[in-house]
Amino acid sequence: MTPAVGIDLGTTYSAVAWVNPDGDPEIIPDAAGEPLTASVVSFAGGAPVVGVSAKADLAADATEVAHLFKRSMGNASFRLSLGGRQWSPTELSALVLGHLKAQAEAALGVPVTRAVVTVPDYFTHPQRSATIEAGRLAGLEVPRIISEPTAAALAYGLRPGPRSRRVLVYDLGGGTFDISLVDIDAEGITVRSTEGDHELGGRDWDERLAAIILDKHPDEAAAIEAHPGPLLVAVEDLKRMLSARRAAEVRLVVGDRTLRCEVTREEFEAACRDLLQSTAQLTGKVLEETGLTWADIDGVLPVGGSTRMPMVRDWIEAMSGKPPMGGVHPDQAVALGAAAQAAILLEQEAGLRLDGPGDVEPILRLSAPRRIVGTVAHSLGMIAENAAGDRYVNSVLLPRNRTIPCVETRPYQFHVKGDGSDLLEVFLTQGETDDPAPCAYLGRYLVTGFPGRSRGRTVVDIAYAYDDNAIVGVTATDRSSGAALHVEVADLPEDVPQRFLQPPVRATVREPLTTYLAFDLSGSMAGAPLAAAQQAARAFLAQLDLTTTEVGIVSFSDRVAVSLPATHNAADVERAIGRLTVGSTGVGNATDPFRELRQLLAGVEGRRFGVVLADGVWYNQSGAVQRAHECHRDGVEIIAVGFGSADRKFLRKIASSTEQAMFTNLGQLSAVFGTIAREITESGSSDYRLPGAG
Ligand code: AMP
Numbered sequence: 001m002t003p004a005v006g007i008d009l010g011t012t013y014s015a016v017a018w019v020n021p022d023g024d025p026e027i028i029p030d031a032a033g034e035p036l037t038a039s040v041v042s043f044a045g046g047a048p049v050v051g052v053s054a055k056a057d058l059a060a061d062a063t064e065v066a067h068l069f070k071r072s073m074g075n076a077s078f079r080l081s082l083g084g085r086q087w088s089p090t091e092l093s094a095l096v097l098g099h100l101k102a103q104a105e106a107a108l109g110v111p112v113t114r115a116v117v118t119v120p121d122y123f124t125h126p127q128r129s130a131t132i133e134a135g136r137l138a139g140l141e142v143p144r145i146i147s148e149p150t151a152a153a154l155a156y157g158l159r160p161g162p163r164s165r166r167v168l169v170y171d172l173g174g175g176t177f178d179i180s181l182v183d184i185d186a187e188g189i190t191v192r193s194t195e196g197d198h199e200l201g202g203r204d205w206d207e208r209l210a211a212i213i214l215d216k217h218p219d220e221a222a223a224i225e226a227h228p229g230p231l232l233v234a235v236e237d238l239k240r241m242l243s244a245r246r247a248a249e250v251r252l253v254v255g256d257r258t259l260r261c262e263v264t265r266e267e268f269e270a271a272c273r274d275l276l277q278s279t280a281q282l283t284g285k286v287l288e289e290t291g292l293t294w295a296d297i298d299g300v301l302p303v304g305g306s307t308r309m310p311m312v313r314d315w316i317e318a319m320s321g322k323p324p325m326g327g328v329h330p331d332q333a334v335a336l337g338a339a340a341q342a343a344i345l346l347e348q349e350a351g352l353r354l355d356g357p358g359d360v361e362p363i364l365r366l367s368a369p370r371r372i373v374g375t376v377a378h379s380l381g382m383i384a385e386n387a388a389g390d391r392y393v394n395s396v397l398l399p400r401n402r403t404i405p406c407v408e409t410r411p412y413q414f415h416v417k418g419d420g421s422d423l424l425e426v427f428l429t430q431g432e433t434d435d436p437a438p439c440a441y442l443g444r445y446l447v448t449g450f451p452g453r454s455r456g457r458t459v460v461d462i463a464y465a466y467d468d469n470a471i472v473g474v475t476a477t478d479r480s481s482g483a484a485l486h487v488e489v490a491d492l493p494e495d496v497p498q499r500f501l502q503p504p505v506r507a508t509v510r511e512p513l514t515t516y517l518a519f520d521l522s523g524s525m526a527g528a529p530l531a532a533a534q535q536a537a538r539a540f541l542a543q544l545d546l547t548t549t550e551v552g553i554v555s556f557s558d559r560v561a562v563s564l565p566a567t568h569n570a571a572d573v574e575r576a577i578g579r580l581t582v583g584s585t586g587v588g589n590a591t592d593p594f595r596e597l598r599q600l601l602a603g604v605e606g607r608r609f610g611v612v613l614a615d616g617v618w619y620n621q622s623g624a625v626q627r628a629h630e631c632h633r634d635g636v637e638i639i640a641v642g643f644g645s646a647d648r649k650f651l652r653k654i655a656s657s658t659e660q661a662m663f664t665n666l667g668q669l670s671a672v673f674g675t676i677a678r679e680i681t682e683s684g685s686s687d688y689r690l691p692g693a694g
Contacts, residue, residue: 003104004340004343004345005104005112005115005342006025006342008334008338009096010070011070012174012203013037013305014039014100015037015334016028016101017332017335017336018104019342022365026339028104029107035332037103038055039067039096040057041054041069041092042062043065055233059229059230059234060230061227065229070093073089073090073127074089074124074127090134097117097135097137101139112140116142116145116339116342117131118334118337120198121147121194124430125440126440128145128471144468147191148173148178148303149178149179149303150180150182151340153337154372156327164184165185168286168320170279170307170324171303171307172306172307174203174304175203177196177201177282179196180195181194184369187370191375195289202305206236209238216261217259220254235250243308268311272311276312294319299322300316302325303328303333343363347362375404376402378431378440379397380398380466381397381570382427382428383436385512386512386550387513388512389512391504392499394429394433394569395546397464405466407465407466408542409462409542410464412424412460412462413681414460415458417455418452424446426462428442428443428464430442436497443489444490445490447487448486450485460479461479462476474487511606511607514549515550516551516552516611518554518556518610519553519580520556520589521583522589525582532669537577537580540611540673540677541570541573546568549568549681550566551564552564552565553573554597554600556592557585557589558588559585560593562600563576563580566600590620592620594624597636608637609638609639610639611639615644615646631656632656640652642661643666648663
């Protein structure tokens with residue numbers, strides 16, 4: 001029978017676990033009984049060696065040693081020269097996975113050909129793909145990759161305790177930090193939101209210790225730094241000792257002398273405060289994103305070897321007001337959770353139902369939570385041009401923190417020549433801001449196969465999906481013919497991302513579009529009407545070509561507020577929609593949004609729209625009509641949508657044309673807004689080409 005095996009492929013340490021015949025996940029130690037294996041590969045003796053002896057080589061300053069390569073995972077150009085050849089981080093990771101596979105086989109006495117492997121939550125698509133590839137190279141099928149915090153929460157959820165808990169998983173490993181809000185109950189694990197920093201981990205604490213030592217021994221500093229290997233290993237030892245006592249000492253051989261370096265815990269802690277502060281900042285972001293406060297959190301679950309440091313535990317307690325939660329080994333939880341996930345997959349394949357026992361024997365203890373809902377840490381987007389056409393922007397299409405699997409379909413205006421040469425080129429990104437510089441580039445997606453008869457202007461609906469592994473999939477449909485289009489992923493050109501950091505070369509005429517949604521948020525909108533308006537705004541957003549369209553939000557009642565200046569970023573728009581509240585601008589109908597719409601859209605290139613939702617009767621109708629007409633005169637098209645006690649005649653007066661005034665009811669609001677957006681999109685420019693095409 002296939003054993004349920006999970007592997008924590010860590011930056012500094014890795015571990016392998018399985019679910020034992022009692023139904024409990026258990027670490028498989030190495031031959032020496034050690035639960036953790038150093039993620040270090042040494043070529044000092046010729047053939048690659050993984051683990052503790054490789055780490056010894058690192059301490060002896062062997063230059064033929066690779067470590068911390070997980071930090072470069074998925075980086076296509078990163079290579080290390082070792083043992084006479086070039087190694088990619090994927091290949092080095094495969095050596096670690098192969099080592100753990102052999103370790104498991106020796107302990108279990110059966111072949112191990114598949115394993116769930118964990119990754120940091122914020123690993124991007126290329127990093128996740130590289131992890132699966134590393135498994136393949138090691139002879140392991142990887143049926144699922146799961147996030148480290150999800151795995152840790154699952155391991156914790158297997159422990160007896162209150163049926164439902166809302167916890168923050170504080171995962172500080174050797175090279176990475178993840179903070180995730182997770183709900184654990186009897187059925188399963190639901191990750192709500194995650195933040196992370198893949199440049200923050202135990203290594204940074206090591207570096208602070210190294211700096212203290214160099215500071216204390218200025219005369220030997222240059223000699224020590226010339227061969228950093230021994231220092232790196234010494235400070236890690238020292239750090240571990242300082243977790244257990246208030247002062248500790250290491251010896252460093254420098255030339256023909258042995259240096260004794262003593263550091264106190266107090267000195268160490270003083271040098272690391274800003275690192276802790278960084279973790280607090282990310283924790284605050286998670287709370288803010290989920291709209292929760294510390295009072296809503298049952299506790300903080302420390303995960304990762306670095307949470308063994310007393311300063312981290314004190315910090316957690318100071319932040320949360322509660323001692324850190326216990327019950328799982330901080331550096332084994334991830335591997336244990338991965339093994340549990342492997343068992344759940346095997347059970348599902350064999351037919352065990354999630355909602356109760358099926359026909360097969362459970363592999364995992366029957367009382368264990370089995371439904372695992374993960375999220376995506378990265379928004380998915382594509383490169384577009386800004387409205388003025390003088391800058392590339394990252395247009396976010398599928399916002400982060402959606403639960404996976406998920407899919408989002410968005411339209412694109414496209415001009416089809418119909419001569420067989422039509423090609424829609426999409427540069428997919430993972431990143432949160434409009435700025436293309438910090439984005440990860442997933443690839444160049446080429447859409448072809450347009451039917452000959454759909455010549456001229458067309459709309460292509462592109463569906464972006466994250467699968468269970470948070471790996472991206474793209475499909476495309478030609479809207480007018482309904483034909484499925486061919487999508488193929490090509491390598492990134494060498495000049496990406498540099499190309500997108502420079503102004504676009506304008507090869508084509510394109511008409512950008514800017515549209516503001518203006519919401520009447522007077523008192524009568526409270527409750528169901530506001531919820532319907534928010535839903536309608538989301539339906540509107542889903543139908544816009546965000547590569548050519550910027551969307552902004554204005555709210556008004558007694559006062560007018562610009563809730564969001566126009567942007568290409570769907571995540572920002574969604575957040576602004578979620579934040580709309582009745583009462584923030586008063587409760588009456590004293591004002592109208594037209595002056596602000598006119599100002600916001602003055603001087604903006606391309607077509608400009610204000611879509612105004614009215615629910616009651618406005619006090620100053622003649623003033624509103626006058627200001628609406630000023631918008632019309634300036635070329636700002638006003639579309640007026642009314643429901644409830646809105647006045648139809650008035651709607652027709654503020655709209656740019658009779659067809660642009662609509663009266664509806666709450667139930668139809670989303671459909672109406674969706675249609676407006678579709679029409680705006682389908683009536684758009686005919687000469688538009690995606691940036692970079694041809
Ligand atoms: P992980 O990636 O979760 O295995 O965490 C490894 C990190 O935890 C490394 O930076 C270790 O130096 C650190 N670590 C492990 N044990 C301790 C300890 N007792 N005190 C301080 N740091 C530790």
